Amino acid sequence: MARLITSSLLVLLLATFVLSLTIGSTSVQVLPGLCGFLGGQDTLDAIVIGEIRLPRTLIALAVGAALGLSGAALQGLLRNPLAEPSLTGASQGAALGAASVFYFGLFPQLGAAAPGVAGLIGAAVALMLMLMLAGSARSHMVIMAGLAISTVSGAALATVLNFAPNPYAMQELVFWLLGSVSERGLEHLWLLLPALLIGSGLILSQRRLLSGLSLGDEVARSMGLNYRYGSIMLVLGASMLVGSSVAVAGSIGFVGLLVPHILRPLVKHRPDRLLIPATLAGAILVCAADMVVRLLPPGRELKLGVLTSLLGAPLFIWLVWKERKRWI
Amino acid sequence: MDLITIRQLSVSRRIADINLNLVPGEMLGVIGANGAGKSTLLQCLGGVLPYRGEILLNDRLLRQMPGREQARQIGFLPQSSQSAWALTVEDVITLGRLPWGDNDQEAVRQAAADTQVSDWMQRQVDQLSGGQQARVWLARVLAGKPTVLLADEPVASLDLYHQQYILTLLRRYARNNRGVILSIHDLSLAARYCDRLCLLHQGRVLAAGTPAEVLTQDHLRTAFHIDAHIDLESQPPIIVPK
Numbered sequence: 001m002a003r004l005i006t007s008s009l010l011v012l013l014l015a016t017f018v019l020s021l022t023i024g025s026t027s028v029q030v031l032p033g034l035c036g037f038l039g040g041q042d043t044l045d046a047i048v049i050g051e052i053r054l055p056r057t058l059i060a061l062a063v064g065a066a067l068g069l070s071g072a073a074l075q076g077l078l079r080n081p082l083a084e085p086s087l088t089g090a091s092q093g094a095a096l097g098a099a100s101v102f103y104f105g106l107f108p109q110l111g112a113a114a115p116g117v118a119g120l121i122g123a124a125v126a127l128m129l130m131l132m133l134a135g136s137a138r139s140h141m142v143i144m145a146g147l148a149i150s151t152v153s154g155a156a157l158a159t160v161l162n163f164a165p166n167p168y169a170m171q172e173l174v175f176w177l178l179g180s181v182s183e184r185g186l187e188h189l190w191l192l193l194p195a196l197l198i199g200s201g202l203i204l205s206q207r208r209l210l211s212g213l214s215l216g217d218e219v220a221r222s223m224g225l226n227y228r229y230g231s232i233m234l235v236l237g238a239s240m241l242v243g244s245s246v247a248v249a250g251s252i253g254f255v256g257l258l259v260p261h262i263l264r265p266l267v268k269h270r271p272d273r274l275l276i277p278a279t280l281a282g283a284i285l286v287c288a289a290d291m292v293v294r295l296l297p298p299g300r301e302l303k304l305g306v307l308t309s310l311l312g313a314p315l316f317i318w319l320v321w322k323e324r325k326r327w328i
Numbered sequence: 329m330d331l332i333t334i335r336q337l338s339v340s341r342r343i344a345d346i347n348l349n350l351v352p353g354e355m356l357g358v359i360g361a362n363g364a365g366k367s368t369l370l371q372c373l374g375g376v377l378p379y380r381g382e383i384l385l386n387d388r389l390l391r392q393m394p395g396r397e398q399a400r401q402i403g404f405l406p407q408s409s410q411s412a413w414a415l416t417v418e419d420v421i422t423l424g425r426l427p428w429g430d431n432d433q434e435a436v437r438q439a440a441a442d443t444q445v446s447d448w449m450q451r452q453v454d455q456l457s458g459g460q461q462a463r464v465w466l467a468r469v470l471a472g473k474p475t476v477l478l479a480d481e482p483v484a485s486l487d488l489y490h491q492q493y494i495l496t497l498l499r500r501y502a503r504n505n506r507g508v509i510l511s512i513h514d515l516s517l518a519a520r521y522c523d524r525l526c527l528l529h530q531g532r533v534l535a536a537g538t539p540a541e542v543l544t545q546d547h548l549r550t551a552f553h554i555d556a557h558i559d560l561e562s563q564p565p566i567i568v569p570k
Contacts (some may be wrong), residue, residue: 079413208426211426215411215412216406219404222376222402222404223472224375224394225395226395269419
């Protein structure tokens with residue numbers, strides 16, 4: 001069953017990728033454009049595909065994958081279906097880092113990639129503080145320490161907003177925080193990719209721990225699993241994923257919470273089997289949401305993070321309702 | 329040769345200077361009042377709690393064995409189990425194969441049959457009653473085919489029929505050149521099914537030996553502060569507070 005889900009999602013992912021390349025305000029030939037870009041030509045097709053749509057699509061997929069996977073990993077580790085990536089404090093830290101760029105004008109030499117780099121640094125600092133504060137990876141300590149660091153970062157972020165140098169900087173900052181994958185270049189992808197690969201590697205190496213943890217940490221330890229080391233690896237991996245994705249694309253809500261939740265019954269609730277499907281479905285969802293953003297009438301762009309929240313919140317209410325009916 | 333040898337086992341403020349052994353084929357019952365250290369002792373053996381002192385498994389120091397090999401040899405059933413997710417009974421039992429890294433279907437099927445849970449393999453474990461769940465958790469440990477099976481109050485939530493059934497099953501499991509250590513509150517059942525008993529009192533061994541050696545008026549008065557009616561000659565043995 002899990003294999004069937006994974007292969008169906010792979011096919012869907014490929015379809016989303018191709019569809020995303022065809023959607024946009026200019027009508028271009030996708031395949032010739034792609035070939036032209038790879039061949040180094042500078043035809044209109046090659047420029048539109050290679051410099052605008054390909055980076056946007058790949059970043060949407062990567063960000064979605066990161067959010068889906070980190071959500072599934074954290075829910076498995078904390079054994080809580082309501083756990084979500086921002087719980088570690090990494091996403092607020094990333095937001096604060098990126099906001100500092102708009103405020104203080106940090107890293108001017110990096111150009112458009114500056115918020116991304118500062119965001120990564122912010123996520124890393126928040127993560128280190130959280131792990132230091134939590135002391136161990138006990139689930140309630142991670143939640144409390146993550147909440148504490150999130151609150152501190154949130155307060156600092158509010159201060160930055162409060163003292164924004166001018167309305168334009170504030171607007172830029174707020175729009176950035178709302179989450180978007182537009183106007184990103186391949187340099188953003190290079191920023192995202194290493195964190196994505198290392199973070200995913202760390203999480204996937206702990207699949208056995210996630211399985212064992214289904215029955216509690218006592219059982220997991222009695223089965224020879226290193227709970228302390230493994231849970232630190234999971235928190236580290238999830239924070240890298242969410243930190244880098246927030247650093248590049250701002251905050252995109254509900255994906256990390258909802259995707260694992262929706263897929264869970266399809267993999268018979270097994271936390272280890274949820275990881276890959278959640279990665280693929282997260283990628284598909286964010287990319288599809290971005291396509292919707294692009295299809296909306298031109299004018300003031302609806303931000304991707306706003307759209308995922310608008311769609312995610314009712315879905316979440318429905319899930320709570322369904323869960324409630326099971327127990328009443 | 330001992331299957332398990334425990335020397336000077338201590339966990340600060342919980343248990344102290346425990347010396348105990350388990351021989352192949354034996355079912356050892358750990359008894360004592362609440363807070364006497366029964367669960368702590370089993371948790372040390374199960375690799376869940378750090379401890380001072382020595383535990384040897386087949387004359388090898390447990391501490392020096394890799395976690396996974398230790399888990400293949402020693403199966404641990406905690407006092408209370410819960411599944412965080414709505415896993416199927418089959419998936420829960422298959423988790424018992426985790427230390428082996430396989431999905432040995434035959435072992436899973438056998439464990440389910442032994443605990444009489446085969447009929448619910450595709451049901452979600454959180455939808456079963458407490459007693460049914462207790463048998464599924466035990467099946468999970470059995471599926472790992474450990475040489476030593478540790479069970480912390482395995483019959484606490486079971487009805488009378490299943491109490492007897494599970495204890496007979498555990499004794500049969502031990503007979504196969506393996507060993508079982510279980511903690512148990514029901515002294516009559518302990519006397520009936522265990523080969524030897526270990527009575528813990530305030531973290532120390534008050535008495536260890538055959539049921540007749542351990543279940544004496546003096547010991548029960550010290551450990552439980554009760555006067556008991558003890559009749560080990562009757563079939564089955566009876567130990568009830570007066």
